[in-house]
Amino acid sequence: MLEMRPVCEKCGRELPPDSPDAVICSYECTFCREHELEACPNCKGELVRRPTRVLPAPAVAVEAGPPGVQVTPSGYLLNRQDGSQGRLSDLEKVEILNEDEVYFVLIGPENSLVIPQSTPGTAELLAHLQKLPGFQHDKFLEAMDGQGRFTCWERPATAESAP
Ligand SMILES: [Zn+2]
Ligand SMILES: [Zn+2]
Incomplete structure (x- = not known):
């Protein structure tokens, strides 16, 4: 592609x-x-x-709601403090950025979402991420204690899907 x-x-x-x-x-x-x-x-x-x-339209139009992050069937939805909205439909990599505050960085093929840990919904987000096959919980714990950027999950390399 x-x-x-x-x-x-x-x-x-x-x-x-x-x-x-x-x-x-x-x-x-x-x-x-x-x-x-x-x-x-x-x-x-x-x-x-x-x-x-x-780009595929989101299955359901979602009104910009109160600040928070949600895991939806069509991907990740972030309502930021400033009222703007970010979406990510496909996840390729999860990083934790620890710089005074902790951020979840969800990286997709075309964009990424940077989500401060103080955002409502991050506990549910974390519970979801921890179920991803191969999520490195020890990296996550390391990130909580350390400074910098930690890769906690990457989509396993797979062959292009057969036709
Ligand atoms: Zn060139
Ligand atoms: Zn240019």
């Missing part, structure tokens, strides 16, 4: 999967169309417009 890199490698602008403004080379190096690059600066290869990808 085409890798939809989320940002321009030249200016760092966000290029979400549905953006019509991304160009890519055959290695999926990704840039804004507006730089009018003649060729990929990394590999000198041809750049073409990236096809847009329509």
Whole structure:
């Protein structure tokens, strides 16, 4: 599957999967169309417009509710303190970031959610994460005591699903 890199490698602008403004080379190096690059600066290869990808709509429209994190059948939903909402439909990696405060960092193929431990719902989130096959509970405990970033879970590498 085409890798939809989320940002321009030249200016760092966000290029979400549905953006019509991304160009890519055959290695999926990704840039804004507006730089009018003649060729990929990394590999000198041809750049073409990236096809847009329509992201599946959430099964149920959820009103932005009070701050909190929820595990839903369609993924993870975060209502932030500022009223904005973040979603993650597919989980590839779980990190714990311990910098004065502890954060759950849920990383997906296209975006990530950074969830302060003080957010309502993190106890339920943790209970859910601990059931992921291969979740490293000892890393989690280490993260609670230490400073820095700790990877607690990664999606096991599997072969592409057979047709
Ligand atoms: Zn750019
Ligand atoms: Zn390239």
